[in-house]
Amino acid sequence: MKKGILVLSLIILLALPLILAATDTNDVDDSFQINTRVDYKKPCFNNGTYCSGVATCNYTIYNPDNTILINNLEGTNNISYYNISFIVSNIGIYKVDMTCVDGSLTGAETLYFEVTGSGFNNTIGFYALILILSIGIMVLGFWKQDAIIVIFGSFGLYFLGIWILFYGLAGFKDPIYTWSSGLIVLGLAFYISARSSYELIVD
Secondary structure, three states, X not given: OHHHHXXXXXXXXXXXXXXXXXXXXXXXOEEEEOOXXXXXXXXXXXXXXXXXXXXXXXXXXXXXXXXXXXXXXXXXXOOOOEEEEEXXXXXXXXXXXXXXXXXXXXXXXXXEEEEEXXXXXXXXXXXXXXXXXXXXXXXXXXXXXXHHHHHHHHHHHHHHHHHHHHHOEOOEOOOOHHHHHHHHHXXXXXXXXXXXXXXXXXX
């Protein structure tokens, strides 16, 4: 079981930097699922009240790689908000520049939204929760010298590895970094469960 503690330490050292590296530093307002049509709507305010019915708002939307997805498209006026519709095909953080003109008044605002594989805002808390629960169960198994508990704890690592393969890390997904990270987590989960199973059979 001493080898198990060493492997557990390696998991912590490998997984935590990956999670921290993927932490989002932008103030994300909305989350959408990849390859879906987004009905993006935001209100226009003027001195704390809604803009008048003659106001116009234009949107410029930047892809995660900073290329322009929508260039100065006028939103549809729906009295309390202005909306545009478009399809998102890349995972990551999108920047939105919204400019509004209401008579002689002009205003601008920068917003952010996130596109993920699941449509949910993948924050560091989700990854940390799964990792802490999994590691906690495995530590209990090592402490009790119970291989079955260690195997149950490794199931959390399997889940985390598969989640990373499908949805990436905190809204970031690519075929190199997140895919290899998911494979590493799955490999460690397999090693821990296989080694624990072997010790259970031998003992």
